[in-house]
Amino acid sequence: xxxxxxxxxxxxxxxxxxxxxxxxxxxxxxxxxxxxxxxxxxxxxxxxxxxxxxxxxxxxxxxxxxxxxxxxxxxxxxxxxxxxxxxxxxxxxxxxxxxxxxxxxxxxxxxxxxxxxxxxxxxxxxxxxxxxxxxxxxxxxxxxxxxxxxxxxxxxxxxxxxxxxxxxxxxxxxxxxxxxxxxxxxxxxxxxxxxxxxxxxxxxxxxxxxxxxxxxxxxxxxxxxxxxxxxxxxxxxxxxxxxxxxxxxxxxxxxxxxxxxxxxxxxxxxxxxxxxxxxxxxxxxxxxxxxxxxxxxxxxxxxxxxxxxxxxxxxxxxxxxxxxxxxxxxxxxxxxxxxxxxxxxxxxxxxxxxxxxxxxxxxxxxxxxxxxxxxxxxxxxxxxxxxxxxxxxxxxxxxxxxxxxxxxxxxxxxxxxxxxxxxxxxxxxxxxxxxxxxxxxxxxxxxxxxxxxxxxxxxxxxxxxxxxxxxxxxxxxxxxxxxxxxxxxxxxxxxxxxxxxxxxxxxxxxxxxxxxxxxxxxxxxxxxxxxxxxxxxxxxxxxxxxxxxxxxxxxxxxxxxxxxxxxxxxxxxxxxxxxxxxxxxxxxxxxxxxxxxx
Amino acid sequence: xxxxxxxxxxxxxxxxxxxxxxxxxxxxxxxxxxxxxxxxxxxxxxxxxxxxxxxxxxxxxxxxxxxxxxxxxxxxxxxxxxxxxxxxxxxxxxxxxxxxxxxxxxxxxxxxxxxxxxxxxxxxxxxxxxxxxxxxxxxxxxxxxxxxxxxxxxxxxxxxxxxxxxxxxxxxxxxxxxxxxxxxxxxxxxxxxxxxxxxxxxxxxxxxxxxxxxxxxxxxxxxxxxxxxxxxxxxxxx
Numbered sequence: 001x002x003x004x005x006x007x008x009x010x011x012x013x014x015x016x017x018x019x020x021x022x023x024x025x026x027x028x029x030x031x032x033x034x035x036x037x038x039x040x041x042x043x044x045x046x047x048x049x050x051x052x053x054x055x056x057x058x059x060x061x062x063x064x065x066x067x068x069x070x071x072x073x074x075x076x077x078x079x080x081x082x083x084x085x086x087x088x089x090x091x092x093x094x095x096x097x098x099x100x101x102x103x104x105x106x107x108x109x110x111x112x113x114x115x116x117x118x119x120x121x122x123x124x125x126x127x128x129x130x131x132x133x134x135x136x137x138x139x140x141x142x143x144x145x146x147x148x149x150x151x152x153x154x155x156x157x158x159x160x161x162x163x164x165x166x167x168x169x170x171x172x173x174x175x176x177x178x179x180x181x182x183x184x185x186x187x188x189x190x191x192x193x194x195x196x197x198x199x200x201x202x203x204x205x206x207x208x209x210x211x212x213x214x215x216x217x218x219x220x221x222x223x224x225x226x227x228x229x230x231x232x233x234x235x236x237x238x239x240x241x242x243x244x245x246x247x248x249x250x251x252x253x254x255x256x257x258x259x260x261x262x263x264x265x266x267x268x269x270x271x272x273x274x275x276x277x278x279x280x281x282x283x284x285x286x287x288x289x290x291x292x293x294x295x296x297x298x299x300x301x302x303x304x305x306x307x308x309x310x311x312x313x314x315x316x317x318x319x320x321x322x323x324x325x326x327x328x329x330x331x332x333x334x335x336x337x338x339x340x341x342x343x344x345x346x347x348x349x350x351x352x353x354x355x356x357x358x359x360x361x362x363x364x365x366x367x368x369x370x371x372x373x374x375x376x377x378x379x380x381x382x383x384x385x386x387x388x389x390x391x392x393x394x395x396x397x398x399x400x401x402x403x404x405x406x407x408x409x410x411x412x413x414x415x416x417x418x419x420x421x422x423x424x425x426x427x428x429x430x431x432x433x434x435x436x437x438x439x440x441x442x443x444x445x446x447x448x449x450x451x452x453x454x455x456x457x458x459x460x461x462x463x464x465x466x467x468x469x470x471x472x473x474x475x476x477x478x479x480x481x482x483x484x485x486x487x488x489x490x491x492x493x494x495x496x497x498x499x500x501x502x503x504x505x506x507x508x509x510x511x512x513x514x515x516x517x518x519x520x521x522x523x524x525x526x527x528x529x530x531x532x533x534x535x536x537x538x539x540x541x542x543x544x545x546x547x548x549x550x551x552x553x554x555x556x557x558x559x560x561x562x563x564x565x566x567x568x569x570x571x572x573x574x575x576x577x578x579x580x581x582x583x584x585x586x587x588x589x590x591x592x593x594x595x596x597x598x
Numbered sequence: 599x600x601x602x603x604x605x606x607x608x609x610x611x612x613x614x615x616x617x618x619x620x621x622x623x624x625x626x627x628x629x630x631x632x633x634x635x636x637x638x639x640x641x642x643x644x645x646x647x648x649x650x651x652x653x654x655x656x657x658x659x660x661x662x663x664x665x666x667x668x669x670x671x672x673x674x675x676x677x678x679x680x681x682x683x684x685x686x687x688x689x690x691x692x693x694x695x696x697x698x699x700x701x702x703x704x705x706x707x708x709x710x711x712x713x714x715x716x717x718x719x720x721x722x723x724x725x726x727x728x729x730x731x732x733x734x735x736x737x738x739x740x741x742x743x744x745x746x747x748x749x750x751x752x753x754x755x756x757x758x759x760x761x762x763x764x765x766x767x768x769x770x771x772x773x774x775x776x777x778x779x780x781x782x783x784x785x786x787x788x789x790x791x792x793x794x795x796x797x798x799x800x801x802x803x804x805x806x807x808x809x810x811x812x813x814x815x816x817x818x819x820x821x822x823x824x825x826x827x828x829x830x831x832x833x834x835x836x
Contacts, residue, residue, distance in 0.1 A: 225621075275689035275690055276690060282647070316682055441685045441688060441689060444721075489762040489765070489766045490721075490723045492765050493762055494768075510604055520815075524766070524770070525768040525800060527771075542825075548829055549828055
């Protein structure tokens with residue numbers, strides 16, 4: 001009996017002592033005892049044998065890992081779950097499953113006493129691994145959806161809150177992955193429908209990953225956890241008891257509270273992917289951004305939120321807000337870089353950061369304003385070519401950056417395209433970009449900005465100037481004074497933007513008032529343009545403070561250094577050494593002493 | 599987008615509850631929201647957020663799609679320039695159903711590119727070009743079927759032009775203003791009088807507002823106390 005030998009071999013491993021061997025072997029043994037030989041039993045037996053073979057293939061260290069992982073989950077030991085989730089899983093993936101799937105969940109089942117909850121969580125990880133490392137096929141997409149539904153059903157539709165605790169990071173990943181797989185499914189269906197038209201007719205596929213079902217899950221978590229009420233109560237400074245009253249039995253459990261919170265961010269993301277930017281911003285109106293906000297607990301969540309919020313501001317033409325949003329998170333990522341270089345999400349964060357640098361570069365090109373030097377140089381470093389071309393007014397540079405930095409939009413029917421021609425084809429030529437319509441809309445945005453750069457440069461040279469004179473100078477670019485005047489109106493309106501006022505943190509993300517974003521202001525009196533420029537006085541303070549602190553450090557260093565006991569002795573020794581070394585070096589010595597004395 | 603058109607004071611409470619909650623996805627509410635759109639058109643109100651909710655319902659329920667409503671929403675959004683409302687609406691009609699009902703003609707495919715062009719002209723402040731495009735034969739369809747029933751559409755476009763003029767000018771020649779507003783002679787005089795702007799020798803003065811008052815300024819650096827914390831601590835300990 002090969003099977004028994006296998007277990008016998010395993011028993012040598014002390015760590016495995018926890019496994020209920022009797023149970024595992026027992027369930028395996030059942031088929032052996034079946035007296036009748038029928039077809040079904042034979043198939044079942046074959047299946048069983050295959051599973052045994054698969055089970056035998058699992059390295060012992062993986063088995064041990066799963067057993068202790070299971071125990072940690074059962075005991076709600078968040079610290080150990082975290083260690084297994086962030087450490088063990090990734091280590092074993094690198095070692096054994098870099099190019100293949102983790103063991104099939106059915107094969108693993110006996111190791112964890114067929115614990116249904118743990119198996120759902122295991123499948124969550126199993127499919128996530130398939131999505132991130134391998135190429136998911138139709139079945140994977142289908143089953144990962146089913147498994148997500150099973151998990152959410154379990155959490156949302158059990159009698160009362162489920163007594164489960166998971167680390168914040170994992171909860172974020174569950175929601176994040178759910179949306180990622182939804183997005184990936186839509187894009188995949190869009191791509192494969194042209195190749196395999198029969199896919200469209202599969203009714204099961206029409207149900208799978210429908211936009212409604214995804215939104216439904218996210219809204220359900222939001223409502224169940226009463227997260228919006230919770231956030232409001234915290235902002236109002238209510239006591240812990242009052243808050244517990246407000247949020248109810250679900251919302252007071254960390255699992256539900258965090259899932260509700262992450263679902264808000266998830267909704268922000270889904271709405272952006274669907275092109276509904278106002279609704280996206282409205283969904284997160286109770287969420288506070290900032291260094292102390294709840295979202296900073298999970299870095300990936302922090303970064304994603306700022307990316308999507310910033311992108312919304314960008315599309316809403318609120319460039320000042322977008323710039324501030326990106327600058328704040330990019331500075332944060334910059335500081336974090338020193339500590340987090342090897343985190344497994346680091347790559348993802350870095351990719352998002354690069355896209356935000358691109359959007360930042362776009363914002364500054366579209367709406368020049370006082371800038372964060374750090375971030376600006378970061379953006380120039382990455383997109384030097386495009387920045388230079390944008391400065392010359394090259395449209396294609398804008399579009400390059402935009403299509404690099406924008407999210408991968410999806411259409412709400414999953415891109416099945418039952419509705420004939422996409423609108424995009426009527427509006428634009430060149431429909432080969434991944435999201436032609438929104439690309440086209442961006443191109444429309446740009447048209448309004450075309451002449452602004454030239455005019456700005458020109459106006460900077462004057463205090464007052466006649467528009468007819470400007471028209472004569474800019475003959476190549478504009479047709480006559482009338483057109484110059486109209487372009488001036490565009491420039492004027494572009495320099496006004498609705499923006500959150502600094503220091504005014506309360507209120508929804510969409511609130512704000514009209515501000516001037518440009519350092520160049522002008523007004524037209526009949527035909528005469530009056531220009532006023534705001535200049536920023538040179539900044540000395542930072543430089544002085546940095547250097548004064550440097551001087552203090554040097555001073556302290558000098559003062560604390562041990563002085564030579566006897567200066568004369570030292571000099572004599574030096575002179576003796578110099579004499580021994582010969583005449584030419586004498587001079588050098590003197591110089592170096594002079595330096596020390598100075 | 600301004601918070602005013604996202605949360606207009608004219609919005610009835612029932613609508614507010616509807617668009618702020620999950621109920622906005624309920625297809626049964628479509629008629630309420632469509633009625634509200636026509637209410638906005640009749641009463642010259644504007645509620646961008648509620649109109650986006652209509653488009654959202656069409657996005658999810660293609661069988662509800664009503665081309666006339668879509669066009670009216672786009673016209674409303676057009677008049678919100680320079681806010682990006684028009685583009686926000688277009689982003690939501692990315693995949694559009696082919697009307698299954700043979701009787702009602704779907705004008706969206708023909709008119710959308712035209713509206714896009716009009717929107718672009720307004721965005722780029724090319725007001726005279728807007729008026730000549732709008733009054734061209736090509737857009738007779740739009741005028742005869744849609745804007746004719748749209749209370750104050752032309753005035754709403756004039757308001758777009760006036761927003762730009764108010765911000766940019768201290769004084770403007772009457773001719774120029776006339777070309778922006780597409781009004782001449784007495785009609786123009788009456789319009790200027792209604793605005794309360796003074797007109798003299800063919801030049802209109804625009805009352806002072808925060809945008810047409812300019813001032814050169816020097817932004818001085820502002821040192822926060824905590825920037826000096828280290829220096830002062832050191833001086834104290836030394």
